[in-house]
Amino acid sequence: EPEVTQTPSHQVTQMGQEVILRCVPISNHLYFYWYRQILGQKVEFLVSFYNNEISEKSEIFDDQFSVERPDGSNFTLKIRSTKLEDSAMYFCASSLTGGEFTEAFFGQGTRLTVV
Amino acid sequence: AQSVTQLGSHVSVSEGALVLLRCNYSSSVPPYLFWYVQYPNQGLQLLLKYTTGATLVKGINGFEAEFKKSETSFHLTKPSAHMSDAAEYFCASSNFGNEKLTFGTGTRLTIIP
Numbered sequence: 001e002p003e004v005t006q007t008p009s010h011q012v013t014q015m016g017q018e019v020i021l022r023c024v025p026i027s028n029h030l031y032f033y034w035y036r037q038i039l040g041q042k043v044e045f046l047v048s049f050y051n052n053e054i055s056e057k058s059e060i061f062d063d064q065f066s067v068e069r070p071d072g073s074n075f076t077l078k079i080r081s082t083k084l085e086d087s088a089m090y091f092c093a094s095s096l097t098g099g100e101f102t103e104a105f106f107g108q109g110t111r112l113t114v115v
Numbered sequence: 116a117q118s119v120t121q122l123g124s125h126v127s128v129s130e131g132a133l134v135l136l137r138c139n140y141s142s143s144v145p146p147y148l149f150w151y152v153q154y155p156n157q158g159l160q161l162l163l164k165y166t167t168g169a170t171l172v173k174g175i176n177g178f179e180a181e182f183k184k185s186e187t188s189f190h191l192t193k194p195s196a197h198m199s200d201a202a203e204y205f206c207a208s209s210n211f212g213n214e215k216l217t218f219g220t221g222t223r224l225t226i227i228p
Contacts, residue, residue: 004158031214042119043159043205043218056215091159098214106151106159 002026006092006107013082013114021077021110023092032075033093033104034067036060043091049075050098082114117142119208121219129227134178134193136222138206141187146208148189149216150180153203162204165189176200201226 005024013019025032034046047057049067066078075094079086089111095104122137140146147166151159163174170182176199180191189206206219 006158009156035216035218037218040220042220043207043216045215045217048214093159103161103164104216105161108156108158 004092004094004105004107006110008110009108010111015084015114016081019079019082019112021090021112023075023107024073025075025094026105029094029096031095031098034077035091035093036088038088084114087112087114117146117208117210117217119206119217119219121206121222123222124220125223125225127225127227128196130198131195134196134200134224136191136204136224138189138191138219139187140189140208142208144210145184146210148182149207150174150191151205151207153205159205196226198226198228200224
């Protein structure tokens with residue numbers, strides 16, 4: 001069964017360092033998303049991406065964040081200069097379309113720890 | 116703005132007992148509603164969703180949920196819990212399908228043998 005895969009499963013980085021979280025969406029999907037969950041808090045929407053551009057982003061997704069689909073298979077989230085408060089579980093998701101009758105498939109998440 | 120509230124961050128039920136996980140939503144218009152499940156070391160998996168039509172929605176693994184507009188609720192139930200149901204469950208809402216999901220904080224379900 002097709003699945004969304006995320007690497008690494010756990011990343012530890014020092015404050016101020018750049019980090020790239022990687023995702024391989026399901027191959028025929030067209031919409032891509034990043035969400036995050038700070039420990040004990042809600043899963044929060046970060047950004048959606050379609051047709052090689054951001055279609056929507058939340059207030060969290062500031063200039064420190066960027067997304068890219070560098071090739072036909074990967075979808076990455078970059079945090080330029082990590083802060084302690086960026087420590088969270090980051091989920092990638094993809095869907096075939098953006099309508100309500102399609103399903104978003106989520107990866108297993110990358111746990112980012114900023115020290 | 117939408118919000119989703121899940122009552123109870125941890126719920127424990129005995130094997131064979133009724134599972135009831137609560138979700139209430141706040142939205143200016145009737146939203147689309149979802150329940151996702153996360154098993155250990157796995158991604159979020161869609162259990163069921165409500166978009167329009169029948170208010171009682173059946174999902175995978177014997178789960179169902181009922182949309183009650185008057186109570187702004189979308190509680191998840193399963194008549195008889197199984198050990199394999201132990202997981203974290205997330206309620207979510209959207210106004211335009213999957214383009215932006217608003218999640219609750221999640222409920223960890225423990226099954227007691």
